[in-house]
Amino acid sequence: MSWADDFRFDMEPNPMPPLDVLAIDARTAERLLDGQLPPDDAPPEYRTVSALVAALAAAAAQPIPGDEAAVVAAMRRASEGRPRRSTVKRTMRMMTAGALGGVLLLGGLAGAGALPGAAQGVAADALAALGVTVPGPDAANDGHADVRGRSADVETTSEATETPETPDADSGESGHGATISDVARNTDAEGVAKGAEISGLASGGQSQAGVNVPGSTPDTPDPANGGTAGGGSTGEDASGGHSSAGSGNADSGLAHRP
Amino acid sequence: MSPFEPRLRAAQDGDDDALGEIWRTFNPRLVLFLRGRAGDAAEDLASETWIRAARTLGRFSGSETDFRAWLFTIARRTLIDHYRAAARRPQEHRVGLVVERPETEGDAADLTLAALDTQRALAVVSRLPTDQADVILLRVVAGLDTKRVAQILGKREGAVRVLQHRALRRLAVLLSEPTRDRDVTQ
Numbered sequence: 001m002s003w004a005d006d007f008r009f010d011m012e013p014n015p016m017p018p019l020d021v022l023a024i025d026a027r028t029a030e031r032l033l034d035g036q037l038p039p040d041d042a043p044p045e046y047r048t049v050s051a052l053v054a055a056l057a058a059a060a061a062q063p064i065p066g067d068e069a070a071v072v073a074a075m076r077r078a079s080e081g082r083p084r085r086s087t088v089k090r091t092m093r094m095m096t097a098g099a100l101g102g103v104l105l106l107g108g109l110a111g112a113g114a115l116p117g118a119a120q121g122v123a124a125d126a127l128a129a130l131g132v133t134v135p136g137p138d139a140a141n142d143g144h145a146d147v148r149g150r151s152a153d154v155e156t157t158s159e160a161t162e163t164p165e166t167p168d169a170d171s172g173e174s175g176h177g178a179t180i181s182d183v184a185r186n187t188d189a190e191g192v193a194k195g196a197e198i199s200g201l202a203s204g205g206q207s208q209a210g211v212n213v214p215g216s217t218p219d220t221p222d223p224a225n226g227g228t229a230g231g232g233s234t235g236e237d238a239s240g241g242h243s244s245a246g247s248g249n250a251d252s253g254l255a256h257r258p
Numbered sequence: 259m260s261p262f263e264p265r266l267r268a269a270q271d272g273d274d275d276a277l278g279e280i281w282r283t284f285n286p287r288l289v290l291f292l293r294g295r296a297g298d299a300a301e302d303l304a305s306e307t308w309i310r311a312a313r314t315l316g317r318f319s320g321s322e323t324d325f326r327a328w329l330f331t332i333a334r335r336t337l338i339d340h341y342r343a344a345a346r347r348p349q350e351h352r353v354g355l356v357v358e359r360p361e362t363e364g365d366a367a368d369l370t371l372a373a374l375d376t377q378r379a380l381a382v383v384s385r386l387p388t389d390q391a392d393v394i395l396l397r398v399v400a401g402l403d404t405k406r407v408a409q410i411l412g413k414r415e416g417a418v419r420v421l422q423h424r425a426l427r428r429l430a431v432l433l434s435e436p437t438r439d440r441d442v443t444q
Contacts, residue, residue: 022427029423030404033397048433049426052379056398059376060287071305072278075312 021045176202262322270316281308284326288333291399294380294391295337303340307333327406330396334410382432390425393418 022045024032031037032050035057042050124136180202189197200206268276288307292300310332318328383391389411396407408418 022430024423024426026419026423029419029426032426033394033422035398045430045434046426049429052382052429052433053398055376055379056290056383056395057401059379060290060399060401062286063282064286064289066285066301068278068281071281071308072274074305075277075281075308075315076272076274078309078312079315081313 260322262325266318266325270318277312284329287326287399287401288329290376290380291330291395292333292337294383294395294399295388296340297384299340303333303336307336310336323402323406326400327402327410330400330402331410334392382429385432386425386428390421390428393421394425394429397422 024043024046028037028043028046032042032046032053035053037046037050039047039050039054120134121136124134128134180198183201184194184198187194187197265276265279269280285304285308289300289304292303292307296303307329311329318325320328383394386394392411393407396402396410397404402410404415404418404422408415411418413421
C-alpha cells in the first residue's frame with residue numbers, strides 16, 4: 001500500500017451512470033401507442049414518435065380506393081368454395097394425363113402380350129377398334145386350338161386326350177362312319193338290338209352293347225351319357241377307338257394359358 | 259350489440275352489401291399494415307388476405323375487435339407465405355419486398371409534426387427489426403391491444419411489451435438522427 005493508493009478512489013471517474021434521456025415507463029409507452037399522448041404532451045424525445053403514431057392512425061382511418069365489386073365477388077366465390085379456374089384446369093390436365101398414361105401402359109403390356117388371358121383378349125379387341133393390332137390371348141398357344149373348352153366336355157372325354165389321333169377325312173375311313181350311319185338309319189331293329197347292331201358294326205364286333213349287365217337299366221336314358229340308347233356303349237367304343245370327340249376341346253383347354 | 263355483428267351476420271348469409279361494407283371498414287388498416295411490411299405488394303396481399311378470410315368467414319363469430327385480430331392474423335400468414343415464395347424466386351425477380359424509403363431532405367428532425375406524412379412514417383417503421391415493426395403496426399394501425407398482438411405473434415404479453423418498448427426507443431432515435439441511414443443499435 002503506497003501513498004498513491006490513498007488517492008486512487010479520488011481519481012476514478014464518477015460511478016453514476018449517464019442519464020437515459022430515452023427512458024420511458026410502461027404506462028407512457030402504452031399511452032403513446034394508444035394515441036392518448038399527443039405530441040405536445042409527450043416527453044420531448046418522443047414528440048416525433050407521437051406524431052408518427054398519429055400519422056399512421058389517421059391514415060388507417062382514411063378510405064383507400066379499390067375495386068370493391070371485384071373484391072366482393074372474389075370473396076363470395078371463395079366463401080362458396082368454388083375453385084379458381086386455374087385449379088379446375090389443373091385438375092382436368094391431371095386427369096387427362098392419368099388416363100393417357102393408363103392407356104399407354106395397357107397398350108404396351110397388351111402389345112407385349114404380357115396381360116393375363118382374359119385381359120389380353122379385352123385389350124386386343126379394344127385396341128383393334130382403334131386400329132392397333134396386338135397379340136390375342138391365344139397367340140402363344142403354338143398352333144393348338146384357340147377355342148376355349150368347357151369343363152363338362154373335358155370331363156366326359158378325359159380318356160380321349162390319350163388318343164390324339166384324329167380321323168382324317170382323306171384317309172378313306174370316313175366310309176366306315178357312313179356305313180354305320182346308313183345302318184343306323186335303315187335298320188329294322190329296335191331298342192337294345194338296334195344299339196347292339198350299330199355298336200357291333202362300329203367296333204368291328206368287339207362291342208358288348210346289348211349284353212345285359214347286372215344293375216344296368218338300358219331302357220332308361222341317362223342324361224349323363226347323352227341319353228345314348230344302348231347304355232353301356234361309349235362313343236369310344238362306337239368309333240372303334242377313332243373318336244376324336246372332345247380331344248380338340250381337351251387340347252384347347254390345356255392349351256389355354258390364363 | 260355493435261352494428262358490426264348484424265352486418266357480419268348478413269355478410270355470412272350472402273348479403274354482398276354487408277360484405278362490401280366490412281371490406282370498406284377494414285381494408286384501409288389492412289393495406290396500411292401490409293404496406294409497412296411488404297411495400298408495393300400490399301394491394302395484392304390484401305386481396306389475397308380477404309379471399310382467404312372469405313373461405314372461413316361463415317364459421318367466424320365474435321366482436322369487431324375479434325374480427326380485426328382474426329383478419330390481421332390471416333394477413334400476417336399471407337405475408338409470411340409471400341416472403342417464403344419470394345425467397346424461392348431468383349434474386350432479380352424479387353419485386354415488392356423492399357419498402358420504399360422516400361428521400362428525406364435534410365435532417366430527419368426536419369420531419370416536423372405536421373409534415374410527417376404516411377409515406378415517411380411507414381418508411382421509418384420499415385427500418386425497425388421485423389418483430390418490432392409488427393408490434394408497432396399491429397398496435398397502431400390495426401388498433402389491437404397487447405394481449406391480441408401477443409396472440410397474433412405467438413408470443414407472451416411480456417415479450418410484446420419489451421418489443422414495443424424497444425421499438426419506441428428506436429423510433430425516437432431514428433426520428434432524431436441527422437442522417438437516416440445511420441445504423442441504430444439498442
